[in-house]
Amino acid sequence: MPAEARMPECNPFVEVATALFLEDLATKVGVQGLNNYLVSLAKNLGNTMPKEEYASWPEFLGALVSGQSILATFEDVQPVTEHAMTTPRSPFDRGWREYAKRVGSFAPVHKQVADYFNERVRPTAVTSFHIVLHTFRETAAARIKVGGKGVRYETIATAWVDGTVMMPPEDRLDPLLARAGISRTKLGMLLRNHADVWILELA
Amino acid sequence: MLDVALASLIEDMIEKAGADGVVEFWQRVGDALASRMGKEAYLGWTSFNVAVREGRTAFSIEGDVTPLTDMAITDVDGDVVGYLYAMKQCCYVPTIFRTRYAVGRMSPGDAVVMEEYNANVHNIAVCNFCVFHERFREEIAKNVTVSGNPLVSYLLATRGWSGETKISSKNVAMVNINEEHVRALLRNYECVYALVMRGARLKGGR
Numbered sequence: 005m006p007a008e009a010r011m012p013e014c015n016p017f018v019e020v021a022t023a024l025f026l027e028d029l030a031t032k033v034g035v036q037g038l039n040n041y042l043v044s045l046a047k048n049l050g051n052t053m054p055k056e057e058y059a060s061w062p063e064f065l066g067a068l069v070s071g072q073s074i075l076a077t078f079e080d081v082q083p084v085t086e087h088a089m090t091t092p093r094s095p096f097d098r099g100w101r102e103y104a105k106r107v108g109s110f111a112p113v114h115k116q117v118a119d120y121f122n123e124r125v126r127p128t129a130v131t132s133f134h135i136v137l138h139t140f141r142e143t144a145a146a147r148i149k150v151g152g153k154g155v156r157y158e159t160i161a162t163a164w165v166d167g168t169v170m171m172p173p174e175d176r177l178d179p180l181l182a183r184a185g186i187s188r189t190k191l192g193m194l195l196r197n198h199a200d201v202w203i204l205e206l207a
Numbered sequence: 208m209l210d211v212a213l214a215s216l217i218e219d220m221i222e223k224a225g226a227d228g229v230v231e232f233w234q235r236v237g238d239a240l241a242s243r244m245g246k247e248a249y250l251g252w253t254s255f256n257v258a259v260r261e262g263r264t265a266f267s268i269e270g271d272v273t274p275l276t277d278m279a280i281t282d283v284d285g286d287v288v289g290y291l292y293a294m295k296q297c298c299y300v301p302t303i304f305r306t307r308y309a310v311g312r313m314s315p316g317d318a319v320v321m322e323e324y325n326a327n328v329h330n331i332a333v334c335n336f337c338v339f340h341e342r343f344r345e346e347i348a349k350n351v352t353v354s355g356n357p358l359v360s361y362l363l364a365t366r367g368w369s370g371e372t373k374i375s376s377k378n379v380a381m382v383n384i385n386e387e388h389v390r391a392l393l394r395n396y397e398c399v400y401a402l403v404m405r406g407a408r409l410k411g412g413r
Contacts, residue, residue, distance in 0.1 A: 011309065014302050014305055015299070017298045017340075018299060018301075018336065019210055020240065021237075021340075022213050023209075024239050028236055028239055049211065052215050053309065074309075078211070096209070106244065106265070107240070107243045107244065107268075140208065140212070
């Protein structure tokens with residue numbers, strides 16, 4: 005696909021402003037309220053996107069790789085097996101770098117809300133942004149049909165820009181890796197230079 | 208993707224807080240960001256303009272800013288007390304196109320917030336983000352000194368993604384720049400503002 009046909013990149017200033025917006029919101033509604041807001045933000049975004057249908061799994065994988073699927077709107081998706089997907093660079097990478105460069109350390113509330121999300125929903129968020137990303141993927145996947153069947157999303161691991169890695173506890177990790185078709189060693193290899201490892205499968 | 212998510216939620220925000228509430232919210236975020244940026248001091252306009260060109264000032268967080276050093280602002284004594292600055296691309300234009308390509312269309316709430324701001328605060332906005340960054344610039348200008356004088360920011364002109372333009376007659380008169388000169392700048396820039404020493408006795412000052 006020609007570069008100009010890809011999604012244009014945002015001005016990171018807008019992402020910095022959005023991060024400040026979320027911090028302001030947290031002072032009013034607390035960590036739980038911010039979590040709820042981020043989940044609803046992501047669900048709303050996913051649900052405003054058009055539904056998709058594909059005849060076969062290879063056709064769907066092709067749409068992911070070429071950036072045509074709604075799941076590839078904000079990130080480059082690289083399948084490593086039929087069901088294990090990777091994202092080389094986090095879509096929040098530039099915004100976070102700009103924040104760190106111009107504003108300073110990331111406000112603690114972004115980590116606090118991620119901890120809240122990890123305890124109650126999915127255990128792989130490093131910052132508030134991952135709540136949006138993981139919830140969006142789940143909502144968007146539910147809008148896709150492959151061969152007439154729904155698609156299900158699950159996260160395996162997240163590696164943040166600063167090297168922090170979040171993954172489920174051991175007892176939950178092994179079944180996920182089996183579904184993805186990758187080993188622990190392979191996961192470690194992927195996390196060295198990828199932002200996310202996740203699963204897409206038929207529901 | 209946060210930018211697109213937020214753009215898609217403007218209508219919901221308007222429903223909960225009203226368009227005036229969203230304007231207040233954006234302005235408060237502008238204040239909050241400016242307060243986190245820290246203070247800066249420059250020996251004179253030359254060093255400040257070099258810093259702007261090299262992206263070292265707080266103003267540079269918005270993107271590439273061009274100091275228009277051929278367009279100085281003078282006070283009643285003819286001394287240079289400021290310059291015009293311009294951005295080739297509005298910070299929000301990429302988000303508008305990203306929203307268009309991600310969701311299918313920009314939220315109509317964007318125009319509602321913009322119109323609220325234009326009607327009740329300053330008739331200069333071409334999108335909802337103008338609300339945030341006009342306030343942001345005004346606040347960071349207070350924390351930047353040139354030759355020991357803090358600055359004041361005047362937003363002069365904007366051009367939106369679909370070509371519509373806005374010129375602030377009151378601010379253009381304040382800095383005593385010909386409106387036609389500002390209009391000509393909009394052929395090449397999407398956002399034009401003036402930075403002036405606070406307290407300077409401007410020819411157009413009230």
